Amino acid sequence: MNLSLTVLEIVAPVFILAAAGFAWVKFGFEYRIQFVTRLAMTLAVPCLIFTALMKTDLDKGTLGAFLLASIAGYVVIALVAHCLVHLTGLDRRTYLAPLIFGNTGNLGLPLVLFAFGEAGLGYGVVMLAVTSVLSFTYGIYLVAGQGAGRKALKEPIVWATLLGALFLWQDWETPRFLTNALDLVGQMAIPLMLITLGVAVARLTPGKISQAVALSVVKLLICGAAAWGLGLLFGLDHVAFGVLVLQLSTPVAVTAYLLAEKFNADSEAVAGMVVVSTLLSVVALPLLLALVL
Template sequence: MHLALMVMEIVAPVFLLAGIGFAWVKLGFEYRIQFVTQLAMTLSVPCLIFVSLMQTEIDPAALTALSFAAVAAYLAVSLVAAVLTRLGRLDRRTYMAPLIFGNTGNLGLPLALFAFGETGLSYAVVVFAIMAIWSFTFGIWLVAGAGSFGKVLREPLVWGTLLGALFLWQDWQTPLFLTNTLKLIGQMAIPMMLITLGVAVARLSPGGVMQAAILSLVKLVICVAIAWGAALAFDLDRIAFGVLVLQVATPVAVTSYLLAEKYGADSQAVAGLVVVSTLMSVGALPLLLAVLL
């Protein structure tokens, strides 16, 4: 009973904030999702990542092990997704990216924070950054048929991660006034992304519910199994283990829908995956947390 209450205390704020965004749209209020997303990804999230890494007291060796584990996990998930799309005769441009990339930002970061504290958040931003870089390169190639290395170099979250890692490695600190400013900007990120997640889900029109449900369940099982195996292989500590499994197991990212819409893939099929996998996560993630805690 105590464990169930603890898990509910962790996941409730996440889904309540997403619910606010969902209700906001359904009540007919305006929400400029493109502006809020740009603000979060260009300013708030990079500040959150930079300060989290700069101020972390985690052993750099532990962060390195987590980084290698995350890279290995996403490479393995990508290979399995390629096999599944081929065996299932699914359109690669439509289905492969959603099977690989999870909602590690909007959902994964706050869950890691609430479940594992500031240490968990520091670990989670590393996994998030690795997923984002893979998404902006391989993910865009999958959907658009062209690489986008230049876009990676223009992403503030990538530079926030690299600078944060540099400051962590050199044990540098920004002046206190600047640190406090960056911290305030970063604190906007999690509630803003969760509300935006609810808004985005509310505006999607799911299609092919049965196929979406099957693929969402398959994605969840595969991602948990692979992340669990990678965490064991790299001998991660308890918190890093939990964060990696939790991040990789997050539901289909809303960005997968946006990429499908932009580059002419079947965006309605992806929308169905986003909605169904997110609804499935309402039950799946608390159960996963109960095992990991």
């Protein structure tokens, strides 16, 4: 019973805020998702990442091991996803990126923060940075057939991560007044991302639902198994292990739909995976959380 209450206390705020965004749209209220997303990804999230890395008390060696485990996780998942798409004859441009990358920002970051506190946030921002860099390079290559390394270098999240890592490595800190200001801006990120997730899901028009259900379940099994195995292989501590499993097991991100729409892949099929995998996560993530707590 105590474990059930703990899991509920962790996941309830996440899904309540996402549901608020969903309801906001269904009631017909205006929500300028492009502006809010730009505000979050250009200002709030970079501030959150920088301050989380700068102030973390986590051991640098442990963070390094987690970084390697995160990269290895995506390598393993990508290899399995390539095999799956090839064997089933699915369109590579449509399905590979959604099968590989999860919603480590909007959904994963709040979840690990509520589950593991500041330590979880420290690991979570590392995972988000890895996901962002790979999504803006390899992810775009999968959908568009061309690289996008320059785009990754233009993303504030990437530079916030590099700067935060430098401050962490050198044990530097910004002046107190600046840290407080950055903290204040960063505190916007979590609620903005969750509400925006709900808004985005409400506005999507899903297609190929039965296929989306099957692929969402397969994605969850592949990602969960890869994360669990690599967490054990790298000897991660309890918190790092939990963050790795939860973050890699997050549902398909809305950005996968946006990329499919932009580069003329089957965006309705991707929208179906976003919606179905997000709904599936309402059940799956609490169960995974109960296993790793």
